[in-house]
Amino acid sequence: MKKTYELTPAQKMHYRWIRQYRTQQVAGLSIVASIKADIDFDILKKAILLEYQRYGCMRVRFTEPDEEGEVKQYLSDEKITDIPIKDLSDMTMEDADAVMQKWAYETFDGDNIPMCEVFLMKLPEGYNGFFIHMDHRLIDSCGVVVMTNDIMALYTHFKFGSELPEDLADYEEVLTRDLEKEQNPKRFAKDKKFWDEQLDKFGEPLYSDIQGPEVLERARKKHRKKSLRAADIEKKNLFVQVKDYPLEEVPTKEIIDFCMTHNLSITNLLLLGIRTYLSKQNGGQEDISIQNFISRRSTKDEWTSGGSRTVMFPCRTVISQETTFMEAAYIIQNTQNGIYLHAGYDPALIYEEIKKRYKTPKDTTYESCYLTYQPMPVKPDNPYLKEIPMHNKWFANGAATKKMYLTVTHTPDGGMNFSYHYQVADLGEKNMELLHYYLMRIIFRGMENSDMTIGKIIETV
Amino acid sequence: MSIEKEFRKLIAQYSGVSPEEVAASCRFREDLGFSSLDFMSLLGEVEDEFDIELAPEKLCDIHTVGEAMNLIASMV
Numbered sequence: 001m002k003k004t005y006e007l008t009p010a011q012k013m014h015y016r017w018i019r020q021y022r023t024q025q026v027a028g029l030s031i032v033a034s035i036k037a038d039i040d041f042d043i044l045k046k047a048i049l050l051e052y053q054r055y056g057c058m059r060v061r062f063t064e065p066d067e068e069g070e071v072k073q074y075l076s077d078e079k080i081t082d083i084p085i086k087d088l089s090d091m092t093m094e095d096a097d098a099v100m101q102k103w104a105y106e107t108f109d110g111d112n113i114p115m116c117e118v119f120l121m122k123l124p125e126g127y128n129g130f131f132i133h134m135d136h137r138l139i140d141s142c143g144v145v146v147m148t149n150d151i152m153a154l155y156t157h158f159k160f161g162s163e164l165p166e167d168l169a170d171y172e173e174v175l176t177r178d179l180e181k182e183q184n185p186k187r188f189a190k191d192k193k194f195w196d197e198q199l200d201k202f203g204e205p206l207y208s209d210i211q212g213p214e215v216l217e218r219a220r221k222k223h224r225k226k227s228l229r230a231a232d233i234e235k236k237n238l239f240v241q242v243k244d245y246p247l248e249e250v251p252t253k254e255i256i257d258f259c260m261t262h263n264l265s266i267t268n269l270l271l272l273g274i275r276t277y278l279s280k281q282n283g284g285q286e287d288i289s290i291q292n293f294i295s296r297r298s299t300k301d302e303w304t305s306g307g308s309r310t311v312m313f314p315c316r317t318v319i320s321q322e323t324t325f326m327e328a329a330y331i332i333q334n335t336q337n338g339i340y341l342h343a344g345y346d347p348a349l350i351y352e353e354i355k356k357r358y359k360t361p362k363d364t365t366y367e368s369c370y371l372t373y374q375p376m377p378v379k380p381d382n383p384y385l386k387e388i389p390m391h392n393k394w395f396a397n398g399a400a401t402k403k404m405y406l407t408v409t410h411t412p413d414g415g416m417n418f419s420y421h422y423q424v425a426d427l428g429e430k431n432m433e434l435l436h437y438y439l440m441r442i443i444f445r446g447m448e449n450s451d452m453t454i455g456k457i458i459e460t461v
Numbered sequence: 462m463s464i465e466k467e468f469r470k471l472i473a474q475y476s477g478v479s480p481e482e483v484a485a486s487c488r489f490r491e492d493l494g495f496s497s498l499d500f501m502s503l504l505g506e507v508e509d510e511f512d513i514e515l516a517p518e519k520l521c522d523i524h525t526v527g528e529a530m531n532l533i534a535s536m537v
Contacts, residue, residue, distance in 0.1 A: 187509055263490075265497050298499040299474040333497070338517060340501035375496075 004063060004072040008178050009346035010296070010308045011073070011137040016348060017401045019069060021238060023107060027136040028397030030104035032097075033148040034121060034129025036389040040159060041120050041128075045083045047154035048118055048130060052080050055147055056171030057138045057306030064111040071111065073137075075172060078114075085120040086131070093124045097393060100131055104395035108135050127391045140310040141374060141394075142295050146303065148392075149382065156384040174305035182344055191345035194338060196353060198316060204358040205316055205366040206287045207231045208278040210404055210427065210435055213285075215368075223361055230364035233403075237425035240400035243432045249414035251444070258447045267292065267373040268332045270408060271315055272325070273443040274369050275332070277435060279319075280442075280458040289316040291402070292336070293372040294343050313339050313347055314367060321455030325446035328454055370405040396421055403427065404435070464537055467510065468530060475503050485527030493526075504529075511537050 007015060014027045052058050059078075062071040088096040108115045115135035122128055130151070132144070139147070146168070153165040181187060206229045209215035219231040247255075259266050275288040296302065296309040317335055319328045354360055405421040418439075420432045441461040446452065469480040476483070476493040489495040495503070504515055507529075513536040523529045 181509070184509060186512070187505075190508070190514065294498065296498075296502070298496075298502040300477055301474070334517075337497055337501050337520070340498045341505050341517075343498075343502070344505070 002074040002077075003172075004074045005172075005175055006179055007071070007073060007137065008175065008308070009182065009344070009348075010140075010311045012346060012348065013311060014136045014308065015071065021235065021399070021401055023238075023399060024109060024135065025105060025107050025397055025399040026238065026401050028104060028107065028133065028399075029136045029139060029141075029144065030100070030131070030133040030395040030397070031144055031148065032100055032121060032123075032129060032131045032391070032393050032395070033152070034123050034127040034391045035385060036126050036391070037128065038126075039128035039155075041085060043158045044120055044130065044151075044155050046158060047151050048083050048120075049080060050154055051147065051151050054168050055150065055306050057143065058116045058134075058147075060115060060138045060171070061112055062115070062137075076114070080114075083118050083120050083130075085122065087122040089122040089124055091124055093127075093391065096123050097395075100393075101395050101398075103131065103133055105398040106133070123391065125391075127389075129391075137308050139306055140295060140308045141372070142297055142303070142310075143306045143308070147306065152382055152385060156382060160384055162382075162384060169301035169303075169305035171305050171307060174301050175307065182346075187344060191342040192349070194342040195345060195350045199353065199357060202287065202316065202318055204229050204354065204360075205289045205314070206285065207364075207366050207368070208282045208285050208288050209368045210278070210281065210431060212281045213283060215426075219364065223364075225361075228361070228364075229358070230360050230366050231368070233363050233365050233401075234423050234425045235363060237423070238399040238401070239424050240396055240398060240405075240421050241424050241429070242396050243420045243422070243429055243436075245418045245420070245436045246411065247416040247418065247440075252410075252414060252416045254447065255416075255443070262326065262329070262450070264329050264333060265336070266375070266408075267371070268329060268336055269443060270371055270373055270406075271332050271336070272329050272446070273439045274371060274406070275315075275317060275319070276328075276442045276446075276454055276457060277438050278369065279454065280438065280461070284321055284455070284458065286320055287316070287318045289314045289367050291315075291367045291370040292339075293370070294340065295374075296343055310372075311343060311347060312370065313343065314350065315339065319454060321453060321458070323454050324451050325454065325457060326450040329446075329450075368403045370402045372405070372407045374407065374409045404432075464511065464534060465530060468507070468533060469526075471503060471506055471510065472526065475499050483526055485525065485530060487526045488524050489526070489529075490524070507533060513537060 017026045018024050059076045060073050061076045065071050115138050117133045119131045121131050156162045157164050207216045216231050220228045274290055278288050279285050291312050292315045293310050293312050400423050403423050407419045409417050411417050445457050445461055469483045472483045473480045489500050
């Protein structure tokens, strides 16, 4: 009899989306990792098969849903013996990416089945590597980076005799600790008190849209409720487009230096930029909520255990126009620090409480923007791969539960990348262009004049 | 295990530095590489481990291991 475990709050979040949107596609995660070099595919296969043993999350499966639709997880002991090879080397890289993008749209349907698929890849222009497609409940983006680096470290160990990488943390041990923490009644009471106090202090949140107040007005008309403070979410057309904007090394350094000097995290600076844009678009609205993803990886075991540790919490701040940029940054920082302390809480419970208090209509939301900031560089610290060109790419799963989801990453050239995933049902590239343009202007204007008020920044950008 | 030893052991899990190397003068951010998420997660564990509740306004004044240790000792 296999030992089964409850899902963690982070896993529940993805599972709720799967149930709400009725497709596993919303929880798909895919990446290709390749290098411009001849690869010994027998050795790479050996490395990946070993990774299945080292990185337990790759073997996670889910039970059949019970009467309430809930599932449990367990580690399968079924041995994976083969990794299929796919040859796309006779195409252009653009076409090969398009083929892999299609794979990223595929779903893992059914229970007690593998939720992870790996292919060895022969790609155009001499690139070779592997493609991984997984369910987000098994892994998050930090976990993917740890996994790809570990596979490459195993490959160089078997190929060139480099040192065998250290063991990764045991998935089940870390999962057990997480579930114990979550079920600690004193911890639960403290977390609940923190989140409830936000509502006691500020009352019901207020929606703010990238496109301005007309979206909320539309929802008010539809629900025939003038005082409605939440807007409808898109449930029919989940198709998402991606628009990337790079930021060069010099301005990136300015951001990093500003944050270092003022003891501010980059996440909080980005949250300030987005909230100021939303305030500008919504007639100076002061009560703004943005969903921010937190990757709960702090200890060494949490970093290397795999699993999905990314949880999304609303960062809600009420900031007046007279507040200076710097003061506003610290308000956000304090809010975020409180959230970090209480991040073991299941975010669904926050919304249950809101619904209970304010009777929020079904399928509505208070947030239009979602942010993930990934401080981790994607380039592996592997001396054997240092000078070799790479082609690594993340593929969108093609179905977004979020209206606009911004992922900010650092690039190997010292710059940053702003990747906007937006639902095409309501938004177009023009909206993203506008958002990015103003986001940059707000952040840089604020950094240059940190004593300037938010109102003045909105007026002058 | 003494509170100090237990606290050093917790810090070691977050920083990768051995418990013996965690000196009172070590600064969480600059010397031990803590992010704000790491720091707040550690404090959450401290609360659970020692069954205390840390007042948010006092947390801003904690920069070193020694300062955190003194605060915990005063509350246990």
